[in-house]
Amino acid sequence: MGFEPLNPDFEARTRDSFARQGIMATLGATLSRVEPGLVEIVLPFRPELAQQHGFFHAGVTATIGDSAGGYAAFTLFPAEATVLTVEYKINLLAPADGERLRALATVFKPGRTLTVCDVAVHVEKEGRERPCAKLLQTLMRLDGRPDGPAAA
Amino acid sequence: MGFEPLNPDFEARTRDSFARQGIMATLGATLSRVEPGLVEIVLPFRPELAQQHGFFHAGVTATIGDSAGGYAAFTLFPAEATVLTVEYKINLLAPADGERLRALATVFKPGRTLTVCDVAVHVEKEGRERPCAKLLQTLMRLDGRPDGPAAA
Amino acid sequence: MGFEPLNPDFEARTRDSFARQGIMATLGATLSRVEPGLVEIVLPFRPELAQQHGFFHAGVTATIGDSAGGYAAFTLFPAEATVLTVEYKINLLAPADGERLRALATVFKPGRTLTVCDVAVHVEKEGRERPCAKLLQTLMRLDGRPDGPAAA
Amino acid sequence: MGFEPLNPDFEARTRDSFARQGIMATLGATLSRVEPGLVEIVLPFRPELAQQHGFFHAGVTATIGDSAGGYAAFTLFPAEATVLTVEYKINLLAPADGERLRALATVFKPGRTLTVCDVAVHVEKEGRERPCAKLLQTLMRLDGRPDGPAAA
Numbered sequence: 001m002g003f004e005p006l007n008p009d010f011e012a013r014t015r016d017s018f019a020r021q022g023i024m025a026t027l028g029a030t031l032s033r034v035e036p037g038l039v040e041i042v043l044p045f046r047p048e049l050a051q052q053h054g055f056f057h058a059g060v061t062a063t064i065g066d067s068a069g070g071y072a073a074f075t076l077f078p079a080e081a082t083v084l085t086v087e088y089k090i091n092l093l094a095p096a097d098g099e100r101l102r103a104l105a106t107v108f109k110p111g112r113t114l115t116v117c118d119v120a121v122h123v124e125k126e127g128r129e130r131p132c133a134k135l136l137q138t139l140m141r142l143d144g145r146p147d148g149p150a151a152a
Numbered sequence: 153m154g155f156e157p158l159n160p161d162f163e164a165r166t167r168d169s170f171a172r173q174g175i176m177a178t179l180g181a182t183l184s185r186v187e188p189g190l191v192e193i194v195l196p197f198r199p200e201l202a203q204q205h206g207f208f209h210a211g212v213t214a215t216i217g218d219s220a221g222g223y224a225a226f227t228l229f230p231a232e233a234t235v236l237t238v239e240y241k242i243n244l245l246a247p248a249d250g251e252r253l254r255a256l257a258t259v260f261k262p263g264r265t266l267t268v269c270d271v272a273v274h275v276e277k278e279g280r281e282r283p284c285a286k287l288l289q290t291l292m293r294l295d296g297r298p299d300g301p302a303a304a
Numbered sequence: 305m306g307f308e309p310l311n312p313d314f315e316a317r318t319r320d321s322f323a324r325q326g327i328m329a330t331l332g333a334t335l336s337r338v339e340p341g342l343v344e345i346v347l348p349f350r351p352e353l354a355q356q357h358g359f360f361h362a363g364v365t366a367t368i369g370d371s372a373g374g375y376a377a378f379t380l381f382p383a384e385a386t387v388l389t390v391e392y393k394i395n396l397l398a399p400a401d402g403e404r405l406r407a408l409a410t411v412f413k414p415g416r417t418l419t420v421c422d423v424a425v426h427v428e429k430e431g432r433e434r435p436c437a438k439l440l441q442t443l444m445r446l447d448g449r450p451d452g453p454a455a456a
Numbered sequence: 457m458g459f460e461p462l463n464p465d466f467e468a469r470t471r472d473s474f475a476r477q478g479i480m481a482t483l484g485a486t487l488s489r490v491e492p493g494l495v496e497i498v499l500p501f502r503p504e505l506a507q508q509h510g511f512f513h514a515g516v517t518a519t520i521g522d523s524a525g526g527y528a529a530f531t532l533f534p535a536e537a538t539v540l541t542v543e544y545k546i547n548l549l550a551p552a553d554g555e556r557l558r559a560l561a562t563v564f565k566p567g568r569t570l571t572v573c574d575v576a577v578h579v580e581k582e583g584r585e586r587p588c589a590k591l592l593q594t595l596m597r598l599d600g601r602p603d604g605p606a607a608a
Contacts (some may be wrong), residue, residue: 241545266596290542290543290594
C-alpha cells in the first residue's frame with residue numbers, strides 16, 4: 001500500500017490510545033500489528049465472550065473489527081486529531097467458532113475528512129483460520145482533539 | 153404494523169432465548185418489549201461498558217441493536233426455527249453519552265428466508281432521549297433448529 | 305419532523321438542481337414532494353428501465369433512492385452548500401414489478417458535516433403499493449459550493 | 457482464489473445472461489472478464505451517463521458494480537440457478553471523473569444460499585486509474601430457475 005504517515009510517532013500514539021480503551025482489556029484483546037494504514041487485533045476465546053452456542057458473540061466480533069478499522073485510519077492522521085466511526089456494514093460469514101479471533105484492518109481510501117477501511121475477521125480453530133466477518137467502514141477525522149478513537 | 157405471529161408462544165420463546173444469551177447478562181441488558189415484529193432492549197450505563205471518554209462503547213451499542221433486530225425477526229418465526237444475522241449496517245449518529253441505552257427494533261419486511269429489520273438506538277441523559285445509532289439489518293431464518301439466535 | 309430549513313428558498317433550489325440532473329430526465333423521474341427534510345421522487349415504468357424479467361432494474365431503484373436522500377439532506381442546507389453521497393446501503397426487498405416507483409426520503413439525523421437519511425422505495429402495481437427497497441444513507445455537506453448534489 | 461465452478465459452462469451462461477440485460481446495452485457496458493468467482497465490467501463515458509458536473513452519475517457506478525458482483529456469484533452456481541441481490545453497501549470514494557469505469561467483483565465468501573462479494577470500481581482518466589467506489593454485497597442463490605440475475 002505504501003502509505004506515508006503524517007505523524008512519525010503513529011505507532012506509539014495508536015498503542016497508547018488502545019491501552020486507554022477499557023473495553024479492550026475487558027475483552028482481553030491485544031494489538032498485534034500497527035503499521036501505516038494497517039492494524040491487527042487478536043482476541044483469545046473465553047466463555048464470557050460467547051453467545052449461547054459457545055461461539056464468539058457477533059457483538060464481540062464487531063467490536064474488535066470496528067476498533068481495528070478505527071485505528072488503521074488513525075495511524076495516518078496528524079498528531080492532533082482523533083477518529084470517529086461514522087458507520088460500518090458487517091457481513092457475518094460463518095459462526096465464530098474457535099480459539100482466537102483476528103481482525104485485520106487496512107485503509108482502502110484515506111481522506112482529509114473521511115477514510116474508508118476494509119476489515120476482515122478470521123477465526124482460528126485447531127490451527128486453521130477461516131473468515132468469519134467482513135466490514136466496510138467509514139471513519140471521520142476530527143482535528144484539534146488529541147485523544148484516541150471516540151467511537152471505537 | 154399488525155404482524156400475525158406464526159407461533160402463539162412467541163413471547164415466551166423469545167424471552168427464553170434471550171435469557172440464555174450470556175453476553176446480555178454480562179452487559180446487564182434486559183428485554184423491555186416483545187411484540188409481534190417488535191423488540192426493545194434497554195441497558196443501563198456502567199463504567200465497564202465505556203470507551204475512553206466515559207460513553208457507552210460503540211460495540212455495546214451495536215451488540216444490543218443487533219440482538220434487538222434478531223429477536224424482532226424471531227417473534228415472527230415458526231416454533232422450530234432459529235435466526236442468524238446475515239449482515240447489518242450501523243450509523244453512529246452521536247456519542248452514546250448517558251445513563252441508559254434503548255434499542256427499538258421493528259421488522260420492516262418479513263420473509264420466509266430473509267427478514268429485514270430497522271433498529272433505532274436512543275441514549276437517555278437526564279431524562280431526555282436522543283438517537284445515537286441506527287441499523288438496517290438482514291436476518292436469516294433457519295428451519296428445523298429449535299434454539300435461539302445463533303449470531304445475536 | 306419539524307425541521308427548520310436554513311435557506312427559505314430551499315424548494316426552488318432543490319427543484320432547480322434536480323432539473324439540471326440529466327439522468328433524471330433520461331429515466332423520466334419527477335420530483336413529487338419537496339419539504340424540509342423530505343423529498344419524494346416518482347418514476348413511471350418503461351421497458352428501457354427494465355432488467356431481463358421486465359421489472360425495474362435495481363440500478364434504477366438505487367439511483368432514484370440515492371437522489372431522493374441526497375435532496376432530502378439538501379433541503380436543510382444553507383444556500384451556499386452542495387451535497388455529496390458518502391455511502392449508502394440498500395436492501396432489495398421484492399422484485400420492482402409494477403407501473404411506478406416512488407422513493408420517499410426523510411432526514412433521520414441532520415448534521416453540520418454529515419446527514420443520515422432513511423429512504424423507502426415502493427412499487428405500485430394495479431393501484432396497490434408495496435415496499436421494494438430500503439436505503440440507509442450518509443450524506444456530506446460541502447460548504448462554499450453553490451451547485452446541486454455532486455454524487456446524486 | 458482457486459474457486460471450482462459447479463457448472464463447466466459458467467462463462468457462456470454468464471455472457472448469455474448479461475447479453476439479455478437491456479440496461480447494460482443502454483449504458484454501453486461490456487463484460488471484460490468472466491472467471492470462476494470474478495467478473496469485470498467496463499463502461500466508456502458518454503454525456504448521457506453524467507450527473508450535472510459531467511462525471512459518471514453515481515447510479516451508473518452502482519449499477520455496474522451491483523451487476524459485476526451478481527455475475528461473480530453467478531459463475532459459481534450450478535446450471536439451474538439464478539442470482540438475486542439481497543443488499544449492498546456502496547462507498548463513493550471520489551468523483552467518477554474520467555473516460556471509463558471498470559468494476560471488478562470477486563467472491564469473498566461463496567455459500568449454498570448466500571454469497572458475499574467485494575467490488576471495486578475504478579475510473580480511468582488520461583490513462584491513469586483510481587478507485588471511485590467500493591461495494592460489499594450479499595447475493596442469494598435461487599435454485600430451479602434457469603434464468604440470469606433477477607435483480608442485477
